[in-house]
Amino acid sequence: MASEEKKEREPNFMQAHRGLNSWLYTLDHKRLGLLYLGTTMLFFLVGGIAAITLRTELLTPEGDLVSATTYNKLFTVHGAVMVFLVIIPSVPGALGNFLLPLMLGAKDVAFPRLNLLSYYIYSLGALFFIVTLFTGGLDTGWTFYTPYSTTTGTAVVTATAGAFILGFSSILTGLNFMVTIHKMRAPGMTWNRMPLFVWAIYATAVIQVLATPVLAITLLLLIVERTLGIGIFDPAMGGDPVLFQHFFWFYSHPAVYIMILPGFGIISELIAVHSRKHIFGYKAIALSSVAIAIISFLVWGHHMFVSGQSELAGIVFSFLTFAVAVPTAIKVFSWVATLYKGSIEFNTPMLYGLMFLFTFTIGGLTGVFLGTLSVDVHLHDTYFVVAHFHYVMMGGTIIAFIGGLHHWWPKMTGKMYDEGKAKWGALLVFIGFNMTFFNQFVMGQQGMPRRYYEYVPQYTQQHVLSTVGSYILTAGLFWTLIYLLQSLKDGKQASDNPWGGASLEWQTQSPPIEHNFHGQPVVDTDPYNFPEIDRSGAMDEH
Amino acid sequence: MILNLLMMMAPEAAGKAAEGAGKAAEAAGNAAASAAPGMPSAEAIQGLHKFPVEAPHSWATLPQASTFAEGVDTLYLFIVALSVFFFVLVMGAMFWFMHKYRRLSPDQKTSSITHNGKIEFLWSAIPAVLLVVIFIWGEIDFVKQTAPPSDAIDIRVTGQKWSWTVEYPDYPGKILTSNNVEPRVTMIVPKGRPIRLTMTSRDVIHSFYIPAFRVKRDVVPGRYTNMWFEPTQVGEFNLFCAEYCGDQHSRMTGIVKVVEPELFEDILADYAKLEPNEGESMADFGGRIYSIRGCNACHSTDGSAKVGPSWKGLWGKTESLADGSSITVDGADGENYLKESILDPNAKVVSGFAPQMPPYAGQLSDQHIEALIAYIKTLK
Numbered sequence: 001m002a003s004e005e006k007k008e009r010e011p012n013f014m015q016a017h018r019g020l021n022s023w024l025y026t027l028d029h030k031r032l033g034l035l036y037l038g039t040t041m042l043f044f045l046v047g048g049i050a051a052i053t054l055r056t057e058l059l060t061p062e063g064d065l066v067s068a069t070t071y072n073k074l075f076t077v078h079g080a081v082m083v084f085l086v087i088i089p090s091v092p093g094a095l096g097n098f099l100l101p102l103m104l105g106a107k108d109v110a111f112p113r114l115n116l117l118s119y120y121i122y123s124l125g126a127l128f129f130i131v132t133l134f135t136g137g138l139d140t141g142w143t144f145y146t147p148y149s150t151t152t153g154t155a156v157v158t159a160t161a162g163a164f165i166l167g168f169s170s171i172l173t174g175l176n177f178m179v180t181i182h183k184m185r186a187p188g189m190t191w192n193r194m195p196l197f198v199w200a201i202y203a204t205a206v207i208q209v210l211a212t213p214v215l216a217i218t219l220l221l222l223i224v225e226r227t228l229g230i231g232i233f234d235p236a237m238g239g240d241p242v243l244f245q246h247f248f249w250f251y252s253h254p255a256v257y258i259m260i261l262p263g264f265g266i267i268s269e270l271i272a273v274h275s276r277k278h279i280f281g282y283k284a285i286a287l288s289s290v291a292i293a294i295i296s297f298l299v300w301g302h303h304m305f306v307s308g309q310s311e312l313a314g315i316v317f318s319f320l321t322f323a324v325a326v327p328t329a330i331k332v333f334s335w336v337a338t339l340y341k342g343s344i345e346f347n348t349p350m351l352y353g354l355m356f357l358f359t360f361t362i363g364g365l366t367g368v369f370l371g372t373l374s375v376d377v378h379l380h381d382t383y384f385v386v387a388h389f390h391y392v393m394m395g396g397t398i399i400a401f402i403g404g405l406h407h408w409w410p411k412m413t414g415k416m417y418d419e420g421k422a423k424w425g426a427l428l429v430f431i432g433f434n435m436t437f438f439n440q441f442v443m444g445q446q447g448m449p450r451r452y453y454e455y456v457p458q459y460t461q462q463h464v465l466s467t468v469g470s471y472i473l474t475a476g477l478f479w480t481l482i483y484l485l486q487s488l489k490d491g492k493q494a495s496d497n498p499w500g501g502a503s504l505e506w507q508t509q510s511p512p513i514e515h516n517f518h519g520q521p522v523v524d525t526d527p528y529n530f531p532e533i534d535r536s537g538a539m540d541e542h
Numbered sequence: 543m544i545l546n547l548l549m550m551m552a553p554e555a556a557g558k559a560a561e562g563a564g565k566a567a568e569a570a571g572n573a574a575a576s577a578a579p580g581m582p583s584a585e586a587i588q589g590l591h592k593f594p595v596e597a598p599h600s601w602a603t604l605p606q607a608s609t610f611a612e613g614v615d616t617l618y619l620f621i622v623a624l625s626v627f628f629f630v631l632v633m634g635a636m637f638w639f640m641h642k643y644r645r646l647s648p649d650q651k652t653s654s655i656t657h658n659g660k661i662e663f664l665w666s667a668i669p670a671v672l673l674v675v676i677f678i679w680g681e682i683d684f685v686k687q688t689a690p691p692s693d694a695i696d697i698r699v700t701g702q703k704w705s706w707t708v709e710y711p712d713y714p715g716k717i718l719t720s721n722n723v724e725p726r727v728t729m730i731v732p733k734g735r736p737i738r739l740t741m742t743s744r745d746v747i748h749s750f751y752i753p754a755f756r757v758k759r760d761v762v763p764g765r766y767t768n769m770w771f772e773p774t775q776v777g778e779f780n781l782f783c784a785e786y787c788g789d790q791h792s793r794m795t796g797i798v799k800v801v802e803p804e805l806f807e808d809i810l811a812d813y814a815k816l817e818p819n820e821g822e823s824m825a826d827f828g829g830r831i832y833s834i835r836g837c838n839a840c841h842s843t844d845g846s847a848k849v850g851p852s853w854k855g856l857w858g859k860t861e862s863l864a865d866g867s868s869i870t871v872d873g874a875d876g877e878n879y880l881k882e883s884i885l886d887p888n889a890k891v892v893s894g895f896a897p898q899m900p901p902y903a904g905q906l907s908d909q910h911i912e913a914l915i916a917y918i919k920t921l922k
Contacts, residue, residue: 068789141786147763148746148787235764241747242762275643276650281657306749307760308767311688315681322673326666333665336632339639341653346644354636361632365625372676374610374683375618378756381749381784439600445618446597446604447753449784452792456593456780461600531654 012414012511027112030512032119033098034412037405040094041481043085043126048474050078055436055470061457071453072139073154079142080159084166085126087397088255091262092173092208093122095404096201098412100177102505102512103195105186105521110179114172122169128162131155141451143252146233146244150225157226160219167216170258174208177201186504188523195503195527196272196285200265203289207254207261207296215251218244242307249300257296259393261289263356263400264331270353270403271335272528273501275342279528281334288327295324305376314373321371328364332357348422349499352403355430359395363388366441381451384444390437402429402480409484410494414511417487425483428476435469503527591725591797594778596754607775607800608755613683615756621676628669687757690770694738697729701741701748701761701783702900703849704790705836713807716814717905720781720796721836727813728781728796731773732806738770744900749785752798758784773800790839816910828917831910840899843921850899851892857919864891880915 013030023031054074057065066074097115101108109115132138138159140149149156181202185194221232222244231237233244264285272279279285301309301317335357344350366388370376379385410416443462448455455463497506504527508517525532596604606612700707708729710716720728731737741750743763750769751758759769783794801809816834818827832838840849851861857876862868869879869890882889884906887899906914 063792068792072786072789072791139788145747145786151746152788235762239764241764275652276645277652278654278656280655281662284657284662305684306758308762308765311685314684318681318684319677322677325673326670329669330662330666332632334662336636336639337661339636339643341655342639342643343645343650343652344640344643346640354640357636358633361629365629368625368673368676369618369621372617372621372680374614374680374687375621376680377684377687377758378614378618378753380758381751442601446602447751447780447782449751449782449792451786454792456795458593458595458597528656531652 009509010513012509013514014511016514025116027108027116028514029097029101029108029112029115030412032115033094033096035119036089036093036097036122039123039126040086040090043081044090047078047081047086048477050074050081052470052474054078055467057453058455058463059467061455061460061463063454068453069139072141072451073137075451076138076141077133080138080163081129082393083142083255083259084163085129087259087393088166088170089122089173090401091266091397091404092177092201092204093119095266095401095408096173096177096262099408099505100180100198100201101184102411102508102516103198103503104180104184105189105504105517105523106180106184107515107517109176110184111176114176118169118172118176121165121172125162125164125166125169128158128165132159132162143248144219144222144244145248146222146225146239146241147235149222150234157223160222164216164219164223167212167219170208171212174205174212177205178209181205186521186523192282192286193523193526194286195265196268196279196282197262197265199286200261200263200268200289203293204258204261206290207258207293211251211254211258211297214247215255218247218251221247242304242309245304245307246300246309249303250297253300253303254293254296256389256392257292260396261292263360263397264289266400266404266407267335267353267356269501269503270349270400270407271338272530273407273499274347274350274353275339275344276500276530277338277340277342277528278530279334280337280340281330282526282528284330285334288330291327292324295320295327299324302371302376305373306380318371318373322368325364325368325371332361332364347499348417348419348426349403349407351423351426352399352406355426356396356399356403358430359391359399359433362438363391363395366391378447379444381449382444383440383448383450386450387437387440387444390440395433395437399429399433405484407499408505409487410498411505411510411512413488413491414494415487415491416494416498417491418483421479421483425476425480428472428479430476432469432471432473432476436466436473437469439465500530501527502530591727591778593725593780593795594797596780604756605754605775605777605779607773607777607779608752608757609772609774610683610687611754611756611774613686617676617679617683620679624672624676687770688768690738690768691736694736694770695731697731697737697739699729699739699741699750699761700744701750701787701794702744703746703788703898704783704794705839706750706781706783706794706796707905710810710814713810713814716810718814719834719836720794721833721839722790722793722795723833723836723838725795725797726834727778727799729798730806730810730813731798731800732803733773733776733800735803736770736772738768741767741769745898746787747785748783748787748794751782751784752779753782754779755798760785776800776802818909818913824913824916825920826917828913828915831906831914832917835902835906835910837914850895853918854921856921862893864893864895864897877915880918881911884911884914 013028026032057071132155135155135158137154138156139152139154140156144160181198224230225232225234229237231239233239233241235241268279268285299317299321301313302321305314370379370385370388406422439462443459448459494510496510504521507521606615696711698709698711704722706720706728708718718728718730720726741759741761743761745763748761749758750761755771757769757771759767761767777800779798781796781798783791787794816831842848842852843854845852845854856871858872860868860870871879879890885903886901888897891897
């Protein structure tokens with residue numbers, strides 16, 4: 001690194017071709033990553049606007065800002081868009097696409113055309129969601145519970161068809177990534193020398209490929225029931241509504257890990273690189289991802305402790321849920337231990353990494369309450385659950401995603417953002433997020449049910465606090481968007497390796513050239529071997 | 543943040559404050575019922591209720607009003623204590639490392655530790671053991687919640703969009719309902735007696751949730767679900783629907799009233815009584831039925847369309863029906879039509895409305911229906 005001369009810079013992947021078609025027909029994983037980034041952020045805005053409207057409505061106990069029907073459609077839009085169009089595709093679609101081949105030392109993913117197809121299938125699914133919005137909306141909640149979804153007059157078929165199509169994008173991306181990881185690692189990159197981000201994407205891909213078909217079948221059955229009147233879930237036609245919940249959560253619980261595992265991967269990179277320390281317990285972190293992927297298939301019934309499923313089933317699911325908590329705890333402990341005797345730099349990516357440890361630990365611990373049978377009976381379907389999954393999905397995945405975006409922004413765009421402004425943004429996000437969601441645990445414990453348009457006045461104070469927090473959070477996110485866009489225009493040129501990272505994506509120029517690397521990179525150590533690298537770097541200088 | 547944590551750690555004090563407030567409310571209630579102590583006043587029965595305040599300040603814990611509540615809360619607090627301990631431990635280590643190992647110079651040496659089998663085993667095994675303890679504790683309490691004693695009082699609960707109907711098979715004819723316009727006493731139970739609910743739904747999934755009792759169970763169409771509890775405190779407690787069920791989900795609420803066992807039958811009879819008062823006209827009595835039995839949930843009296851057609855101007859009007867025919871609501875035909883529409887609502891459906899009203903056959907007597915028709919006639 002130190003010996004590298006100032007070379008003539010080659011055109012980067014964005015300069016290699018010009019024009020709209022060079023983007024629309026691109027097979028370059030980096031361009032597809034950016035397309036995913038743009039699209040998911042657009043939908044993040046849509047889901048966010050819905051959320052802010054909901055929070056504003058909840059400022060007062062009475063329903064006054066919007067009608068009850070609109071409120072129900074808004075929380076459905078918020079949930080469905082955030083889950084299906086933002087969180088699931090964001091990290092794998094945007095960061096995964098961009099980084100996976102770079103981290104593996106490959107020129108592209110295994111099937112670049114399939115990759116482009118995935119993006120278009122995703123866009124088609126998203127289009128169905130947009131059509132849903134403009135044809136009367138959907139009021140079932142993102143969970144589509146029957147028989148409400150069988151009987152409501154809103155656009156259930158369009159929306160479920162959208163989710164059905166999105167599933168294929170998810171499956172194809174997962175397949176593509178799995179093959180890429182198996183077949184396209186650089187010479188010398190054994191499984192134990194892969195960056196942990198790659199391990200996390202691998203575990204995610206396995207779940208995507210195995211679980212998503214179940215969702216597809218479930219949604220198809222729902223569409224069949226609605227359009228052809230064949231009774232599957234609706235008891236009025238001889239169906240079983242609880243069967244739908246089993247099918248739905250058989251996918252949607254593993255899907256929770258589709259959403260969080262990539263976040264875990266990002267955090268492993270951030271913590272190690274910015275403390276210049278070998279990640280603590282590489283194997284434990286890598287294998288716990290795989291353990292989580294496997295156990296995640298066996299815990300879906302913990303969403304149904306009060307649904308009328310058998311008590312014995314509830315007990316088994318509760319036990320397995322506790323089993324999934326152990327690998328998750330191992331990860332958190334390992335990240336914190338990585339900081340020990342490190343050289344910690346408090347730049348923005350690291351601040352998000354540390355923020356993740358704070359919020360995700362709360363998210364994880366509160367999961368224990370909900371996995372506990374007798375306590376869950378009280379807390380189920382209250383704001384406690386709302387707070388818990390926002391601490392995991394937003395405090396986990398989204399915080400990790402924003403941290404990852406800052407970490408790889410120089411690599412992706414070739415520009416540095418304003419570090420001072422970014423730190424203010426991180427502070428606003430941290431304060432806003434915790435203010436919005438922490439007291440929702442208390443509210444839930446006091447019995448406030450979720451999905452309530454109006455509420456008993458005793459909860460007013462809590463709701464006001466939440467809403468004010470959500471405004472601060474919004475301000476922080478917009479602030480972040482603004483300085484990131486600003487950096488594209490007048491940000492400082494980023495160096496190839498601004499953080500001193502050791503994985504392969506930092507060995508190419510920023511932004512990378514079209515084919516990623518000059519020649520085939522070779523790997524002879526694991527990517528967290530900073531003390532070793534520092535020593536050999538020091539020797540080079542002599 | 544820190545304040546929240548502290549408050550969560552000190553719920554005992556908060557609970558006592560809540561108890562105090564509850565007692566004050568009870569005293570006020572007693573003062574209102576001056577005629578017979580403990581017996582509800584006429585106003586109370588007429589439905590002038592408010593939702594009880596169970597969490598008088600932001601950090602209060604709920605009243606523990608059933609035999610399950612204390613157990614659930616104890617386990618809850620045990621998990622809170624463990625969580626706080628581990629959170630402080632992990633965050634403490636994190637902040638300590640952040641301070642101690644902050645980058646002071648660019649070439650700061652870092653340790654080459656990569657793992658430590660002993661410590662990794664410990665931090666896997668210790669949480670695993672604690673989690674098993676929590677699992678077993680929760681499982682024992684949960685099993686208790688699923689096994690009602692054989693001497694329990696049976697109550698049948700029916701959920702429908704958007705009200706609860708509570709029937710007492712041991713006390714024939716006693717029916718209580720909630721409605722989505724005003725808070726009403728929806729269930730009356732004696733203190734210190736086990737109660738078993740057998741529940742079902744007429745349309746979509748609902749969930750019967752009494753936070754003060756720490757009990758909740760989904761109410762599912764096409765099958766029966768059971769739930770039981772034993773109230774330990776006299777008073778009024780919130781009842782919520784906890785499973786999203788459409789537009790008025792947040793209004794599918796009611797009040798559970800716990801009374802002294804010796805007063806139970808009398809109070810139930812008072813609340814479930816649906817007879818004309820002395821000197822009350824049939825139309826006025828009909829007006830009371832309209833509100834007590836929750837007709838007002840779906841039918842307005844001011845001409846606005848709700849889930850069902852408005853009653854304003856209904857008498858004398860010509861309604862067009864979904865099957866293309868029409869009917870003039872007047873004379874004997876009009877009375878027959880109204881009666882049929884109450885007992886078997888889907889026989890003739892007004893066009894533009896979904897056939898979703900539940901049949902009231904067996905729930906309203908001929909006298910009730912006559913009163914309702916008399917009331918409708920007054921709504922010009």
